[in-house]
Amino acid sequence: MQTLLEEFYKTDLYIDKFHDRKISLGEESYQINGVSQSGKTKLVKHYLLGLKKNTYLYINCNDIRIDIDELNNSLSKFCIQNKIDVLVLDNYLQVITFVNVSQLIITSTLHHPVDILQTIRLYPLDYEEFLAYEHKYDSSALNHFFQLGGFPSMHKVHSDLRHLYIQETLLNALDNVEFDILKFCTKMMSQKISAFTIYERLKSIRKISKDKLYKSFDALVEKNYIHTLEKFEHSRATKKIYLCDISLKAALTTDKHFGRLFENMVYLELLKSDVTCYYDEQIEFYMPHLNEIILCMPFSDERALFKKIEQIEAFIFTHSIEKITAITMNTEGSISHPLSSVEMLPFDIWALGD
Template sequence: MEILLQELYKTDIYVDKFHFRKVYLEDTSYQINGISQSGKSKLVKNYLLSLKKNSYLYIDCSDIRIDIEKLNLTLAKFCNLNKIDTLVLDNYIEDIKIVNVPQLIICCETHLKIDYLKSIRLYPLDYEEFLAYEHKYDSTALNHFFQLGGFPSMHKVPSDERNIYIQKTLKYTLETMEFDILIFCAKMMAQKLSPYSIYERLKQTKKVSKDKLYKSYESLCAKNYIHLLEKNNHPKATKKIYLCDISLKSALSLDKHFGRLFENMVFLELLKSGIECFYDDGIDFYIPSRDEIILCKPFADERTLFKKMEAIEAFIFSYSIKKITAITMNREGSVSHPFSRVEMLPFDIWAIGD
């Protein structure tokens, strides 16, 4: 392993045109958690390029040349001998022993219980981060976002290869059962869905272990390939399910439902902003901390929005809602209401403004 470590130590790190994210690294130890293709490696490599070349060691733990047992015997000695200040263990495998260095950076999908590591959750690009990849910001940017989604790598993948690229990435990263569950979730995007419902559906076409399916479902949630939204004041009610990125919908399913895709996109913006929200009957997103309701209405006008207000009036009164925001594709306006401020905002203005 000494030969491999020496090779990795001498190898120059390359980053092709880094676009800054809303998270950044300083001289402390981190664990960076995020799904495959969310940009973890590029974020770390860009940070390493700001350091002296002989002060860091970058190891991609998925390298098939690594013998974990031998690595555990040699890594600490190698770091001490070469005075490594920053050690990066990308695609970290828990069998690899942690060594004592001034700065340790671990990249993996799930959160590890290592107290002294500052935790960063890296999601695929939000809309504002996506715009940094665009050559110009105009009316085509939002449509481009719908086509590509939030995976940074998709900007370099030809349009006719994008779906296959995502499929191959997911197949390589996920277990077979996890992949099967994710395909079904893509069909049920932005709908109420329980793991039992998934089990009942999948067992009709293949042999499925209920226990294994539940564990795989929990794993997908833990790694944030799927996100669950709880019903307001009903924690035991069936949760709504959302995908980690809207690009998975077309890559894993032929089902077309623009309204659900749009809702998933709005949810991800709320998630990445750290805003706690819930769903309710007739309510897409309720934000208690703001006394606000978010409605996903891509093609709404004042008349349809007014009718919607009538349908959810009881909720508005019960929870003293002060603000109702209807997110649209391109329509902007307001609707008169005696108790709440009601406005329509195009997604691009809302996403950047929040």
């Protein structure tokens, strides 16, 4: 193991051109959690390349040459002998024992409850981060975002290989049951669906127990491959399902439904803004602390918005909604309302706003 650690220590790290994320690393110890291809490794390597070469040790725990028992027996001594200040355990495995260093950084799809580590949730690129990869900021950028989604690596994958690339990434990151559940959720994105319903659908095409499906479903939620949204004041009601990235829709199914894809994209922007929200009947997103409603109406006009407001009038007055924003593809405007500020905003303007 000593020889392998020496190799890790002496190997020069390399990353392609780095585009800044909204998250950066300081001198604290971290665990960085995120789905595969969300950019965890590149973020860590970018940080390490700003340090002196002999002060850090980077270990990718997926390296099949690593013997865990030998690593646990020799890592602490190696760090002391070489005066390692910063230790990175990329793709961390829980069986690896932490050692005493000035700064410890681990990356993982799963969250590990470790008090000494500050948790960072790294999601795929949001629209503002995506624009750093674009050569021009016009309507083509938004169309490109719909095509590529938020995985940073997709910018280097040729168009004829993108779907296969995502499929292979997911097959490597998930077990067979998790993959089948995710594939089914892709068909049901932005809709109300329960784990029991998924079980009922999948048991007809594969042998699976209810317990196994429930555990795999919970694992996908814990790893943030899928997200669930509660109905307002009805925590037991069936939750809505959203995907970790919109690119999964075209990669895992041929089903077409732009409205649901658009709603998923809006949800991810809200998720990365760390805003608490819920859904309600005919209301995509309600944010109680902001007294605001978000409606997803990609191809609607002011007339359609007026009709929509009429349908949710009771909710607006009952909860004293102060602001209603209808997110569109390119329509901008407003309508008058006695209680609320009501406006239509194109997605790119809304996503880049404060």
